[in-house]
Amino acid sequence: MAKARKTRGESLILRYVVLGGWALVCLLPILWFLSIGFRPRTEVITPQPIYWPTLSLDAWHLLMSDWPIVRYLRNSVVAVAGSVVIDLVLAIPAAYALARYEFRGREDIGFYILSTRMMAPAIVAVPIFFLFKTMGLLDSVWALMLIYAAINLSLVTWIIRSYMLDIPKELEDAARTDGAGDLTILREIIVPACLPGIITAAVIAAIFAINEFLFTLLIASTSNAYTMSVALANFTGGSDGIIYNAIALVSFIAFVPILILVILIQKHLSRGLTMGAVKG
Amino acid sequence: MASIHLKNIEKKYGAFVGVQNMSLEIADEEFLVLLGPSGCGKTTTMRMIAGLEEPTDGQIVIGGEVVNEIDARDRDVAMVFQGYALYPNMSIYENIRFPLRMRGIPASEHDARIRKAAEMVELGSFLERKPGALSGGQRQRAALARAVVRQPQVFLMDEPLSNLDAKLRQSMRVQIKHMQRQLKVTTVYVTHDQIEAMTLADRIVIMNKGAIQQVGTPDQIYSDPSNTFVAGFIGSPPMNLIEGTARNGSFEAPGVSAPCPDYVRGKVTLGIRPEDCQVGGSDVQGMVYGVEPTGDTTYLTVLAGTKKIEVKTARDYRSDIDVAIGITFDPSHLYFFGEDSLRIRGPHDPKV
Numbered sequence: 114m115a116k117a118r119k120t121r122g123e124s125l126i127l128r129y130v131v132l133g134g135w136a137l138v139c140l141l142p143i144l145w146f147l148s149i150g151f152r153p154r155t156e157v158i159t160p161q162p163i164y165w166p167t168l169s170l171d172a173w174h175l176l177m178s179d180w181p182i183v184r185y186l187r188n189s190v191v192a193v194a195g196s197v198v199i200d201l202v203l204a205i206p207a208a209y210a211l212a213r214y215e216f217r218g219r220e221d222i223g224f225y226i227l228s229t230r231m232m233a234p235a236i237v238a239v240p241i242f243f244l245f246k247t248m249g250l251l252d253s254v255w256a257l258m259l260i261y262a263a264i265n266l267s268l269v270t271w272i273i274r275s276y277m278l279d280i281p282k283e284l285e286d287a288a289r290t291d292g293a294g295d296l297t298i299l300r301e302i303i304v305p306a307c308l309p310g311i312i313t314a315a316v317i318a319a320i321f322a323i324n325e326f327l328f329t330l331l332i333a334s335t336s337n338a339y340t341m342s343v344a345l346a347n348f349t350g351g352s353d354g355i356i357y358n359a360i361a362l363v364s365f366i367a368f369v370p371i372l373i374l375v376i377l378i379q380k381h382l383s384r385g386l387t388m389g390a391v392k393g
Numbered sequence: 394m395a396s397i398h399l400k401n402i403e404k405k406y407g408a409f410v411g412v413q414n415m416s417l418e419i420a421d422e423e424f425l426v427l428l429g430p431s432g433c434g435k436t437t438t439m440r441m442i443a444g445l446e447e448p449t450d451g452q453i454v455i456g457g458e459v460v461n462e463i464d465a466r467d468r469d470v471a472m473v474f475q476g477y478a479l480y481p482n483m484s485i486y487e488n489i490r491f492p493l494r495m496r497g498i499p500a501s502e503h504d505a506r507i508r509k510a511a512e513m514v515e516l517g518s519f520l521e522r523k524p525g526a527l528s529g530g531q532r533q534r535a536a537l538a539r540a541v542v543r544q545p546q547v548f549l550m551d552e553p554l555s556n557l558d559a560k561l562r563q564s565m566r567v568q569i570k571h572m573q574r575q576l577k578v579t580t581v582y583v584t585h586d587q588i589e590a591m592t593l594a595d596r597i598v599i600m601n602k603g604a605i606q607q608v609g610t611p612d613q614i615y616s617d618p619s620n621t622f623v624a625g626f627i628g629s630p631p632m633n634l635i636e637g638t639a640r641n642g643s644f645e646a647p648g649v650s651a652p653c654p655d656y657v658r659g660k661v662t663l664g665i666r667p668e669d670c671q672v673g674g675s676d677v678q679g680m681v682y683g684v685e686p687t688g689d690t691t692y693l694t695v696l697a698g699t700k701k702i703e704v705k706t707a708r709d710y711r712s713d714i715d716v717a718i719g720i721t722f723d724p725s726h727l728y729f730f731g732e733d734s735l736r737i738r739g740p741h742d743p744k745v
Contacts, residue, residue: 281476283474283475283476284478284480286440286445286472287472287474287478287480288480288491289444289464289466290443290445290465290466291466291471291491291492291495291539291543292467292492292496293495294466297495305482306480306481308482
C-alpha cells in the first residue's frame, strides 16, 4: 500500500517535470522575441548571445511615432469582428436547417458547405482578386470582412451544427406544443442552448481571420486596408534598415489578441476543433 | 375540454409499421393510459395527437374538429415529456410563462396564472431558479405547471415519472391524478409501468407491436384479459401462463393437472394469477425454487417440470428450497387461451 502510494507520488513529480519542460520549450520562442522587443537595437545583433539585456523602450517609441499601428489594429478588429458577425447571421439558420430539418439532399448540402474549406485558397485567389476589382472593393476593409466571412462560413456552420445536434429534440417538441413557431424556437430555445458552441465557433473564426494573409495581401494593396498580419510581414522598421527589435515587438502585439481569445475558450476549443471526429 | 377520436390511424416509417389501423374514442375529461412495452407505438400515437408526427393514414379529431392539417403549435394541447424538456436558459417562472407568451395571452394575466399553476404543483418557492438547480421531482413539477398554466383542452403525458425514484413516483402519481380530477382536462398518459396505468387510468389501452390488444377499465383489464399478452403484462408478479394440453375436462402439463371446462380442448395455455394459487393440494406438484418475503406478503416460486409458477402466500410463509410442494388453483379464476393466444370463452361468458 505504502509502496503503491510512493510510486504514485514519484510518477506525479515526473509528470510535472516532463510537462513543465515541454511548456518551457513551447514558451521559449515567445519569451525570446519578447526580450528582443525590449532591448536596445545595439544589443539585437551581436555575435554572442546576451542573456541579461538592458531594458529599452526604443522599439516601442519607434512604433508609436513612425508606424500607423493603430490603423492596422483597427483594420484587423473591424474586418475580423464584421466577418464574425456575418458568419453567425448566416451560419446559425443554416446549421439549424442542417441539424433538424428533413429534406432531400441535406447531407449532400452539408458536405458541400464543408467542402468549400477543402480547396487550397490559392486556387481562387486570382478570380477573387478580379471579382473584387470589378466591384471596386480593392483596398477596403469591407472587402476583407467579406473575404474572411466567406473563408470561415463553412467551419462556423459545422461547429454550430454539431452543438445543435446535441440539443434534445424534446426541447423543440415542447416549444412547439407550447405554441412557438420555427423562428421563435430558434431564437428563444436553440440559440441560448447552444451558446457555448456559437461562442466557440465565433472565436475560432476570429483566430483564423486575424491570421489570414493571402487574401489580405491581394485585396489590401496599400496600407489603407492593411491588417496586422500583412503589415507585420511588410514591416522592416522603416528607412533605417531592418530593425529587429521593432519587428519582434510588433509580432508580440499581433499575438496578444489571439492569446486572449484562446485562453477565453480553451475549455471548448478542443471540442470545436475535433468536431466531426466522433459524429458527422 | 374536449373528446379525442382516432379513426383508423396508421403510422409507417418506410416499411416499418409504428401504429397500425388504430381506432379509439377518448371521452371528455377522461384519464386514458396507453400501456405497453417500449416500441409498441404508444408514444408515436401520443405524438400524433400532439401534432408532432403526422399519421400516414386516418383521422384525428379533437373536440369535434379534424386536426390532421393543424400544426402542433395551433392545437390546444399541452404535453409533458419524459425528460421534462424545461428550457435550460430560462428560470422556472419564465418556463411556465413561455406558453402564455406564445399564445398571446395578455401580459397582465401572466403573473397570477403562473403563481396559481406553481401553487398547484407546490413549486411556489422555486420560481426564480433555473431548471439546472432543481431536483428531478421539482423539474417534473415545473413541467406539469407549464402544461397546466394555459388551461389546454388536452393533456398529453409521455412517461412523465420514469426518471424519478420509486418513492417520488408514488407521490407524483397521486398528485397528477388529483390535478387531473381537479382540472377536469382530458388526459392521455403513456407509460410502460402497469402500476402507473392501474392506479391512474379511467381506462387503459394496452398496445403491442403497433396494435391495440385490449381497451378497458383497470378492473376489466385485470380480471378479464382478452389474450396472453395482456394477461402476462398486467399484474405484479404477472399471471402464470402454463402451456399444456386439455382433454376431457382436464388440463395437463408437466407437474400440473387441473380441471378445465369441457369446451377447452387441445393445445391451450392456462393462466392463473399468483394470488389465486394456494399452498397445499395437488393441482401442481413441484419443488420449492425460491421464497421472497416482501414484508406484507411472501412470493413463493415453485418449479413444476421446467416451468416456474409464482404463488402469493401468507407473509410468514417460509421454506427451504428443493422441498416437494403441492399447489391448488382457485377453479373460479382459471383462464384458458388458445393457440392463437386469444382467450377461450365459454358459451355463457360475457362477450368483451
